[in-house]
Amino acid sequence: MAVLPLQTMGGPAGRRLDRLDYLVPPGTTLAPGDVVQVPLGPRTITGVVWGPGEGDLAAGRLKPVTARRDCPPVPEALRRLVDAVAAYTVSPPAAVLRMVLPVDDALDPPRPETGLVATGAAPAGRLTPQRRAVLETLEHVTAEEGGSPPTVAALAAAAGVSDGVVRGLIDGGALVPVDRPVPRAFDLPDPDLPGPAFGPDQAAAAAALVAAVGAGFAVEVLDGVTGSGKTEVYFEAIAAALRQGRQALVLVPEIALTSQWLERFRGRFGAPPVVWHSNLGQAHRRRAWRAVAEGTAPVVVGARSALFLPFPALGVIVVDEEHDAAFKQEDGVVYHARDMAVMRGALEGVPVVLASATPALETLANVERGRYRRRRLAARHGAAVLPAVEAIDMRAERLPATRFVSEPLKDAMLAAKERGEQSMLFINRRGYAPLTLCRACGHRMRCPSCEAWLVEHRFRAGGPRLVCHHCGHEEPEPDTCPACGAEHKFAPCGPGVERLAEEVGSLMPELRVAVMTSDTIASPVEAADLIARMEAGEIDVLIGTQMMAKGYHFPRLTVVGVVDADLGLAGGDLRAAERTYQLLAQVAGRAGRAEHPGRVLLQTYDPGHPVIRALIAGDRDGFLDAEASERRAAGAPPYGRWAAVVVSAPDPGDARSTADVFARALRRTLPPGARLLGPAPAPISLLRGRHRVRLLVMADRAADLPAAMARARDLVPVRGAVRVQIDVDPQSFL
Numbered sequence: 001m002a003v004l005p006l007q008t009m010g011g012p013a014g015r016r017l018d019r020l021d022y023l024v025p026p027g028t029t030l031a032p033g034d035v036v037q038v039p040l041g042p043r044t045i046t047g048v049v050w051g052p053g054e055g056d057l058a059a060g061r062l063k064p065v066t067a068r069r070d071c072p073p074v075p076e077a078l079r080r081l082v083d084a085v086a087a088y089t090v091s092p093p094a095a096v097l098r099m100v101l102p103v104d105d106a107l108d109p110p111r112p113e114t115g116l117v118a119t120g121a122a123p124a125g126r127l128t129p130q131r132r133a134v135l136e137t138l139e140h141v142t143a144e145e146g147g148s149p150p151t152v153a154a155l156a157a158a159a160g161v162s163d164g165v166v167r168g169l170i171d172g173g174a175l176v177p178v179d180r181p182v183p184r185a186f187d188l189p190d191p192d193l194p195g196p197a198f199g200p201d202q203a204a205a206a207a208a209l210v211a212a213v214g215a216g217f218a219v220e221v222l223d224g225v226t227g228s229g230k231t232e233v234y235f236e237a238i239a240a241a242l243r244q245g246r247q248a249l250v251l252v253p254e255i256a257l258t259s260q261w262l263e264r265f266r267g268r269f270g271a272p273p274v275v276w277h278s279n280l281g282q283a284h285r286r287r288a289w290r291a292v293a294e295g296t297a298p299v300v301v302g303a304r305s306a307l308f309l310p311f312p313a314l315g316v317i318v319v320d321e322e323h324d325a326a327f328k329q330e331d332g333v334v335y336h337a338r339d340m341a342v343m344r345g346a347l348e349g350v351p352v353v354l355a356s357a358t359p360a361l362e363t364l365a366n367v368e369r370g371r372y373r374r375r376r377l378a379a380r381h382g383a384a385v386l387p388a389v390e391a392i393d394m395r396a397e398r399l400p401a402t403r404f405v406s407e408p409l410k411d412a413m414l415a416a417k418e419r420g421e422q423s424m425l426f427i428n429r430r431g432y433a434p435l436t437l438c439r440a441c442g443h444r445m446r447c448p449s450c451e452a453w454l455v456e457h458r459f460r461a462g463g464p465r466l467v468c469h470h471c472g473h474e475e476p477e478p479d480t481c482p483a484c485g486a487e488h489k490f491a492p493c494g495p496g497v498e499r500l501a502e503e504v505g506s507l508m509p510e511l512r513v514a515v516m517t518s519d520t521i522a523s524p525v526e527a528a529d530l531i532a533r534m535e536a537g538e539i540d541v542l543i544g545t546q547m548m549a550k551g552y553h554f555p556r557l558t559v560v561g562v563v564d565a566d567l568g569l570a571g572g573d574l575r576a577a578e579r580t581y582q583l584l585a586q587v588a589g590r591a592g593r594a595e596h597p598g599r600v601l602l603q604t605y606d607p608g609h610p611v612i613r614a615l616i617a618g619d620r621d622g623f624l625d626a627e628a629s630e631r632r633a634a635g636a637p638p639y640g641r642w643a644a645v646v647v648s649a650p651d652p653g654d655a656r657s658t659a660d661v662f663a664r665a666l667r668r669t670l671p672p673g674a675r676l677l678g679p680a681p682a683p684i685s686l687l688r689g690r691h692r693v694r695l696l697v698m699a700d701r702a703a704d705l706p707a708a709m710a711r712a713r714d715l716v717p718v719r720g721a722v723r724v725q726i727d728v729d730p731q732s733f734l
């Protein structure tokens, strides 16, 4: 039998061996999809039976499979997806298979676990703050687990300490392990609970989606304005799948932030879905993976990695906010979860629903080509109307360089407060200021391992820090300039969320402010807490980055201020205009979603820009038509096909020379008519201590770029610390 192991092997002449042949031990039967342990060199590793032997090795030299793991087989459609994704992204199939089998523990049946209870005795040794935190958390965690004593790992995670601290308390006699019942099954969502009463558009779209479930592969684009009730509509497709005894998968861009979504799901189906993303505890992931494989997890909502879960009976895939760039995985296997979801839908023979108020140009081009069907929701649900969008011409506002909120925006926020309503200020910049400059000599603080400036974060617990937004490097802010020695001369330039919060606090002290960014929200629990305070009206102004832009529904939020509407438009990125339009339309879409009408104020220095004009006129389709014809004329995606190569190495010369060799190889393998740009230093030419060189291939839409890339890669020896990353359909050009 041929087995695809989780690790790739170097074969003869530097060739990569993906699958290896093994003997089936006598008395055993193995079928494709079975998860097995196989010997590989001195080790035993996990793999999946892929099919009949391929005859790479003489029969006499074959080794037998060591063991079969006791878990459901990887379904055929998913095995084909592994091969298809590997081919499309030019990645080793083993790397894709690792995303299918990410939790080794889940490949064996659950073992009875031990949980911890308190003995009541004081621990031997000192009661450190960490130990005290564990003991104080125990009762709470036990209650959260339905009275079941928590495991070491769960308790340690909840108390924010290492497992060792908990073990120390066991050794010290304060905690004692007891048997814990095998985790119970996930609750079953009930499709037959009453759904909401639909208006005519919603009803028509829901009927179309319901009809599609069970009728084979199709892509349904659910294109509805913000607040039109797309979620409720695709819930009906999920209900249809459940009624057919099938599973449903919902992919969302930012899983940590879906407390409202989960509530609505529970409201519709009476039970929560199974949540899947990479930051969940190991115990949850093990249980969830196994339940999906055994078919006892009917609905999964997850981040892009959920796409590779082993559903045996998938009925529908939904990609919510399908335009979102977060669906693109940029390292390891570089793939776009929306596109690969469509691939999986085709292989499974099930419909894929792509939902968005601002669908990607790629998606709309597929609608135009007749490959995807579109269902439109033109109006907001119920009596709600779309907000009025206005520009504030910042050239006329003449604000001092240290102020960022204009008078009209301030007045609108105060008026909202008067009416008992809320506002939101959006700026897509974390930290205090994007730039910190020495006023004596102009020196800027840069990251030691990236080609990037450091960003001041002023309100950190331990005092102000300078942070690199690329690699996470942090250092305290110096008192003296390292270049000229001047003391206390560093000055912030421009606004970040923290600085805005400070300004709002001093301009409008009567407003209660909260900040929502990835720095202030460390966990889903904190996000849910902030959302709950917003819903309860305990916050007047929510200030944040794109993290707060999508999906939220706050009935009392009526004013949205975009502090710097021009921010995303600079730079020549292929999608700069499209992205900015999408982001600002999503932010704007948070205003006036219930009975009170909303107002959106865009602060801009370029009110005539097509993106700003389209937002004001609410003319999405006009904007997209213009954008599409530009792209068509330039042969750019979605009308052409692009692929990028990033070569990186600690030594700039190594990166450059491998990139040169790769470019020569590509000239041999690319289809006629394809253009090759580069090698050239990447815009971020140094990242995490690695020098980066880029190549970009531009070809016809029909060109098979993955195949050309794969052939080129096979021609290029990659030595030492050099890394070559191939990116088909690149989203990022940095």
Ligand SMILES: Nc1ncnc2c1ncn2[C@@H]1O[C@H](COP(=O)(O)OP(=O)(O)OP(=O)(O)O)[C@@H](O)[C@H]1O
Residues within 6 Å of the ligand: 196, 197, 198, 199, 202, 224, 225, 226, 227, 228, 229, 230, 231, 232, 264, 356, 357, 381, 550, 551, 552, 553, 589, 593
């Ligand atoms: N038919 C309905 N009856 C009652 N409430 C509804 C109905 N449809 C939608 N809603 C409610 O209207 C609000 C907006 O719906 P929803 O969030 O699904 O819109 P959306 O189209 O996903 O918006 P966005 O793109 O901005 O996220 C939600 O609170 C939802 O529960």
Ligand SMILES: [Zn+2]
Residues within 6 Å of the ligand: 447, 448, 449, 450, 452, 468, 469, 470, 471, 472, 473, 688
């Ligand atoms: Zn850095």
